[in-house]
Amino acid sequence: MTMKYSRQRAAILSFLQSRRDHPTAELVYSSVKESFPNISLGTVYRNLNQLAEAGMITKHSFGTLGIDHFDYNTAPHYHFVCNCCSAVIDLPMAYSAISSIDEEASKDFDGLIREHRLYFCGTCRNCLDRESGED
Amino acid sequence: MTMKYSRQRAAILSFLQSRRDHPTAELVYSSVKESFPNISLGTVYRNLNQLAEAGMITKHSFGTLGIDHFDYNTAPHYHFVCNCCSAVIDLPMAYSAISSIDEEASKDFDGLIREHRLYFCGTCRNCLDRESGED
DNA sequence: TATAATAACAGTAATCATTACTGATTTGTC
DNA sequence: GACAAATCAGTAATGATTACTGTTATTATA
Numbered sequence: 001m002t003m004k005y006s007r008q009r010a011a012i013l014s015f016l017q018s019r020r021d022h023p024t025a026e027l028v029y030s031s032v033k034e035s036f037p038n039i040s041l042g043t044v045y046r047n048l049n050q051l052a053e054a055g056m057i058t059k060h061s062f063g064t065l066g067i068d069h070f071d072y073n074t075a076p077h078y079h080f081v082c083n084c085c086s087a088v089i090d091l092p093m094a095y096s097a098i099s100s101i102d103e104e105a106s107k108d109f110d111g112l113i114r115e116h117r118l119y120f121c122g123t124c125r126n127c128l129d130r131e132s133g134e135d
Numbered sequence: 136m137t138m139k140y141s142r143q144r145a146a147i148l149s150f151l152q153s154r155r156d157h158p159t160a161e162l163v164y165s166s167v168k169e170s171f172p173n174i175s176l177g178t179v180y181r182n183l184n185q186l187a188e189a190g191m192i193t194k195h196s197f198g199t200l201g202i203d204h205f206d207y208n209t210a211p212h213y214h215f216v217c218n219c220c221s222a223v224i225d226l227p228m229a230y231s232a233i234s235s236i237d238e239e240a241s242k243d244f245d246g247l248i249r250e251h252r253l254y255f256c257g258t259c260r261n262c263l264d265r266e267s268g269e270d
Numbered sequence: 271t272a273t274a275a276t277a278a279c280a281g282t283a284a285t286c287a288t289t290a291c292t293g294a295t296t297t298g299t300c
Numbered sequence: 301g302a303c304a305a306a307t308c309a310g311t312a313a314t315g316a317t318t319a320c321t322g323t324t325a326t327t328a329t330a
Contacts, residue, residue, distance in 0.1 A: 004297055004306045025288080040309045045288065047307095061198030063252060066317090067287070080244060092243040105255050108227040109215060114257035117198060120240050122249040139277045139326055160317080175280045180317065182278090201288090202316070 003054065008032070008039055009047045013072075016057055022069035022079070022088040060088070062119055080120045084127035091120065138189065143167070143174055144182045148207075151192055157204035157214070157223040195223070197254055214254045219262035226255065 011032045016023065023031075029044045048070050052059040058071045062081050069088050078091040106113045123131070146167045151158065158166075164179045183205050187194040193206045197216050204223050213226040241248045258266070 002298095002306080006296075006307055008308075038309065040311090041287095042289075042310080043308060049289095063196030063198045078240065080240070080246065080248065082246070083249070089244075089246070091240055093240045101253075102255065105213065105215070105226055105228045109224075111215065111217070111224070111259040112257045112263060113215065113255045114218070116253060116255045118236075118251060118253045120237065120248045120251045122247045124246040128247060137277080137327095141278055141325075143279075173280065175282090176316095177281080177318075178279060184318095 003050065008036055008043055009051070011035055012044060012047050013051060013056065016070060016072040019072070022060060022071050024067050024069055028070065064121060078118055078120065080122065082124040082127055083121055084123050087124055089124060138185065143171055143178055144186070146170055147179060147182050148186060148191065151205060151207040154207070157195060157206050159202050159204055163205065199256060215259070216254055216256050217259040217262055218256055219258050222259055224259060
């Protein structure tokens with residue numbers, strides 16, 4: 001099935017492009033709703049998944065959060081998830097820094113390892129400051 | 136709130152102990168149901184979470200699967216998730232092999248990194264064999 | 271061993287993110 | 301412009317998990 005143009009999808013992609021954080025479908029929805037007042041949440045989900053499938057964006061599913069996050073940046077990179085405010089933040093750490101772990105993990109495993117999923121958890125700067133201020 | 140003994144929780148823990156795979160709540164439920172025919176799924180979830188909170192078991196939430204898995208083995212170790220059959224398999228890779236990545240990731244990040252979540256994806260031996268047999 | 275306090279229970283309803291369905295509307299092509 | 305197909309808005313359904321409620325089991329104490 002070829003991908004036909006749609007104004008809604010263009011708006012969704014353009015919104016994602018404008019953000020450095022990693023919006024949820026709900027956030028995309030409430031933003032795009034400003035230009036398309038009667039867009040539906042299902043349309044947002046359908047288009048986000050379609051764009052992800054086409055490799056134009058990336059869908060991140062962190063286990064600790066129960067919500068998917070979408071990223072305009074499709075280059076492989078790692079993320080930090082704040083346990084406190086649930087923010088998702090890019091890490092500058094080079095992806096190649098641990099690119100060999102797939103081989104490492106394959107050594108004593110009978111099966112085919114295709115990729116790894118890695119992210120970090122802790123407390124972000126904002127929440128650290130807020131915590132220390134409250135004491 | 137102190138933890139009071141219950142036969143249901145004992146059965147749940149005992150079932151987990153007997154397994155090397157990483158059962159879901161649903162699987163625990165259907166198994167424990169054999170000895171406790173009218174146990175409810177809510178009871179299973181409540182106890183699994185309680186045991187996890189007490190550090191007696193571990194709850195694993197892999198982003199790519201939408202389902203939680205529970206593990207009697209609380210020692211830190213890595214997992215492989217089969218893209219094909221969704222099996223969760225322990226990896227023999229030493230945890231210490233990449234224990235330094237928390238520091239690595241902290242280098243250029245302004246915030247506190249407490250831990251990392253890492254797992255591997257691909258195709259398990261069973262599914263590899265099945266695939267080659269079907270061609 | 272009876273009693274009283276309370277954690278845990280079964281059963282059920284609610285939640286939340288996400289997906290599926292449906293008939294109407296856009297979009298691209300001839 | 302007309303036709304086929306993708307997309308839409310709106311809504312219902314799904315699936316994993318959690319919350320609620322009145323009853324039962326467990327445990328400390330008398």
